[in-house]
Amino acid sequence: MPKVVALPRSFSRSEEAKELLLKAGFEVIWNTEGRPLKEAELIEVIKGADALITGIDEVTAKVLEAGAPTLKVVAKYGVGYDNIDVEAANRLGIPVTITPGAPTRSVAELALTLMLSVARHIPQMNAGVREGGWGRTTGSELGDKVLGVVGLGAIGAEVVKRAVAFDMKVIAYDAFVRQDMIDKYGVEYVTLPELYAQSDFITLHAPAIPETVGMINKESLAQMKKTAILINTARGDLVVEQDLYEALSSGQIAGAGLDTFVQEPPATLDIVGLPNVVTSPHVGSNTVEAGYRMAKMAAEEAIRAVNGEAPKFPVKVPVNK
Ligand SMILES: NC(=O)C1=CN([C@@H]2O[C@H](COP(=O)(O)OP(=O)(O)OC[C@H]3O[C@@H](n4cnc5c(N)ncnc54)[C@H](O)[C@@H]3O)[C@@H](O)[C@H]2O)C=CC1
Numbered sequence: 001m002p003k004v005v006a007l008p009r010s011f012s013r014s015e016e017a018k019e020l021l022l023k024a025g026f027e028v029i030w031n032t033e034g035r036p037l038k039e040a041e042l043i044e045v046i047k048g049a050d051a052l053i054t055g056i057d058e059v060t061a062k063v064l065e066a067g068a069p070t071l072k073v074v075a076k077y078g079v080g081y082d083n084i085d086v087e088a089a090n091r092l093g094i095p096v097t098i099t100p101g102a103p104t105r106s107v108a109e110l111a112l113t114l115m116l117s118v119a120r121h122i123p124q125m126n127a128g129v130r131e132g133g134w135g136r137t138t139g140s141e142l143g144d145k146v147l148g149v150v151g152l153g154a155i156g157a158e159v160v161k162r163a164v165a166f167d168m169k170v171i172a173y174d175a176f177v178r179q180d181m182i183d184k185y186g187v188e189y190v191t192l193p194e195l196y197a198q199s200d201f202i203t204l205h206a207p208a209i210p211e212t213v214g215m216i217n218k219e220s221l222a223q224m225k226k227t228a229i230l231i232n233t234a235r236g237d238l239v240v241e242q243d244l245y246e247a248l249s250s251g252q253i254a255g256a257g258l259d260t261f262v263q264e265p266p267a268t269l270d271i272v273g274l275p276n277v278v279t280s281p282h283v284g285s286n287t288v289e290a291g292y293r294m295a296k297m298a299a300e301e302a303i304r305a306v307n308g309e310a311p312k313f314p315v316k317v318p319v320n321k
C-alpha cells in the first residue's frame with residue numbers, strides 16, 4: 001500500500017482530497033502536531049513514504065535523503081517552495097510540485113485586509129473598545145493613494161484588481177512586464193527606487209530568492225515616504241527585520257502589515273509589539289476555499305507520482321537562499 005505523509009495544518013479538512021487519496025489506495029499519515037515539522041521530526045516520518053505533501057515544513061537535503069529510497073514526489077501545498085531544498089531533490093531525482101493559482105485569491109484578500117487594517121487602525125481600536133474604551137482614531141483612505149506592487153505575478157495581479165476598485169493608482173516592479181496589467185488596470189512599471197519613493201502602500205509578492213532576500217533594508221526603507229505602509233504577505237526573508245523595526249519605531253515609515261516573518265513564530269516580539277504594526281501568523285492561504293484547492297491539487301500530484309505519471313506543476317529551479 002503506497003504511503004503519503006500529509007503535513008499541512010488544514011489538509012485533513014479537505015474531504016475531496018482525502019477521498020482521492022483513500023480511493024487511490026493510499027495509507028495517509030497525518031501531522032498531529034498542528035504546526036509545521038522541523039528537519040529532525042520529518043526525517044523520522046518520511047522513511048518509507050511514497051509521497052510527501054508539505055506546507056511550510058523544513059524539507060531539507062537530509063529529509064530528502066532519508067526519504068529517497070521510496071519517495072516519488074514532494075508536493076507543495078501552496079506556491080512558495082523556499083522551504084524545500086529543490087537542488088537536493090533534483091540531485092536525488094525526486095520531483096517537486098506546487099499548486100499554482102490555488103492560494104492566489106486568499107492571499108490577495110489578506111494583503112488588502114492588512115492594508116485597510118493598518119490604515120484604519122482596526123485591531124488597535126477593536127482592543128480598546130473591548131476594554132470599555134471609545135478611542136476613535138483618525139485613519140486614512142486607500143482611494144487616490146499610490147500602491148507599489150513588488151512582484152506582479154498571480155497574487156500581485158489579484159491585488160491590483162482589488163486596489164483599482166478602491167480607486168488606487170498602481171505602480172509595479174517585476175522583471176516580466178504584463179501588458180494586460182497595463183491595458184486593463186493602468187499599471188505603470190517603474191524601477192525599485194522609483195517604487196519606494198512614490199508609493200503610499202508597498203505590497204510584497206515576490207518569491208524568496210537570492211535577488212529578493214533582504215531587499216527591504218535600511219537603504220530601501222530610507223527611500224520610502226514617512227507616511228508609507230509596508231505589507232508583507234510574501235516571505236519574511238524579504239525583510240531585514242531589525243531595519244524594519246528601527247524604521248517603524250523612528251517614524252521613517254508609518255506602519256506595516258505582516259503575515260510572514262524570518263522565523264515563525266517570530267524570534268522576538270519587537271516588531272509585532274509596535275503600535276503601528278498589524279500582524280497575522282502566516283495565514284495568507286489559510287481559508288477553507290484555498291485549502292480545498294491546494295489539498296486537491298497536491299493530492300492529485302501524489303497520485304500521479306505513485307502511478308508513474310509525469311507531474312503537472314513541477315518546479316526545477318531552487319528558490320532557497
Ligand atoms: N502568506 C502566505 O500564506 C502565502 C505567501 N505566498 C508567497 O507569495 C509569493 C508569490 O506567489 P505567486 O504570486 O503565486 O507567485 P508567481 O510566481 O505567480 O509570482 C511571483 C512574481 O514575482 C516576480 N519576481 C521574481 N523575482 C523578482 C524580483 N527579484 N523582484 C520583483 N519581482 C520578482 C516574478 O516574475 C513573478 O511575476 C510566493 O512565492 C510565496 O512566497 C504564497 C502563498 C501563500
Ligand SMILES: O=C(O)CCC(=O)C(=O)O
Binds near residue numbers: 008080
Ligand atoms: O502551508 C501554508 O499554509 C503556507 C502556504 C504558503 O505560504 C505558500 O503557498 O507559499
